[in-house]
Amino acid sequence: MKTHIACLSVVLFSVHSAVVAAEPAVATPSAYQQGLLAIAAGDPVKAEACFTLALQQDPNNANARYQLIEVRKNAASISAKGRASKFGAVVIPSIQLDGATLGESLTVLGKMVSRESKDQVTPNFVTEDPQSKLASKTITLKLNNIPAKAALEYILSQAEAKARFDEHAIVVSAR
Secondary structure, three states: OHHHHHHHHHHHHHHHHHHHHHOOOOOOOOHHHHHHHHHHHOOHHHHHHHHHHHHHHOOOOHHHHHHHHHHHHOHHHHHHHHHHHHHHHOEEEEEEEEEEEHHHHHHHHHHHHHHHOOOOOOOOEEEEOOOOOOOOOEEEEEEEEEEHHHHHHHHHHHHOEEEEEOOOOEEEEEO
């Protein structure tokens, strides 16, 4: 009886080992790959740390050295793309504006983005309009289930305006 249990244990262990060996291994991204992912996510601080780690692991990694220089040089634009991406990822279930001013439209959009993101994304809008070209523009639209960035683009196109994502605000100005 003991030999049967021992044999059964060996068989079960062998089957388990074969099943575990057949499962694909999940590869952890290298520090360099994590740096590239951080750039894509708009996080230059994390990207710089990842490329620095990649260079510590392999001082001859020319790609990591190049990316580290690029991240340091373009940190502001990488961050801006990240903020634009976060803003754009918020979906507005419904927005309706009828003859609203540009300022009113941006205020409504900002409140909707804050609400839909549960205050994870709270946009600040600044209007640069020294010649008052945007003051008289009115917005009329009715949109459903639309990304916030697309809603902003529709608002801006009606106002003949453009936007840039700065560190602390979305700056709207005339085209």
